[in-house]
Amino acid sequence: MSYSCALTGHRELPEDFDKDRLYDALEEEILNGCDEFFCGMAFGFDLTALDCLVKLREKYPLRLVACVPYREQDSKYSPENKLLYARLLEACDEKVMVRENKCRGCFHIRDRYMVDRADKVFAYCTKDVGGTVYTVSYAKKRGIEVRRFA
Numbered sequence: 001m002s003y004s005c006a007l008t009g010h011r012e013l014p015e016d017f018d019k020d021r022l023y024d025a026l027e028e029e030i031l032n033g034c035d036e037f038f039c040g041m042a043f044g045f046d047l048t049a050l051d052c053l054v055k056l057r058e059k060y061p062l063r064l065v066a067c068v069p070y071r072e073q074d075s076k077y078s079p080e081n082k083l084l085y086a087r088l089l090e091a092c093d094e095k096v097m098v099r100e101n102k103c104r105g106c107f108h109i110r111d112r113y114m115v116d117r118a119d120k121v122f123a124y125c126t127k128d129v130g131g132t133v134y135t136v137s138y139a140k141k142r143g144i145e146v147r148r149f150a
Helices: 019-031 045-056 079-091 106-117 131-141
Strands: 003-009 034-039 063-070 094-099 120-124 145-148
Touching: 003 045, 003 106, 003 131, 019 034, 019 045, 019 120, 034 045, 045 063, 045 079, 045 120, 063 079, 063 106, 094 106, 106 131, 120 131, 131 145
Parallel strands: 003 034, 003 120, 034 063, 063 094, 120 145
Antiparallel strands: none
16 A cells, blocks of 8 residues: 655754664655655755655655745755755656745645645654644644654
8 A cells, every 4th residue: 555755854963863774764664655755845854855765766666746835945055955955856756836935834834735645744853843843743633644753
C-alpha cells in the first residue's frame, strides 16, 4: 500500500546531525510504501531531507513535491544555499507556490497544505516552539500519523 509523507523540521540543525541516519530513515519509509514526499523547502531539515530523497530517487520511483510558501522564499539564503535550493527545487516533480508574496501566516498555510495532502508526517522536532511544533500539532489534530526523527 503506497502512502505520502509531509516533511517538517527545524531550520537549524545541530553540528552532529547525522544525515546518513536520516537517509536510512527515509529509505525505511520508502520500503514501507511511501512513494510521495511533500517538502516545505526551508533551509535546514527540509532541504537536507530533500537532498537525501533526490539521491534515493536513483534507486526508487518517488514523487517529490516542493511546497513553496511564497515566491522569494530563498531571498535571504546565502549564495551557496540559494544554489542548493535551486538545484533541489528543479529536482522536484511538482512545484506548488502556496502564496505569490510573503504574507503573515504564509508558512503555516504552507504547513497545513502539506499535512492536508499527506498520509503521514515525518518530523524532526526537538524543540517545544516554532513552525515544526505547529505542523506536528496540526497533523495530530487531523488524525495524521506523525513519525518523529531525532
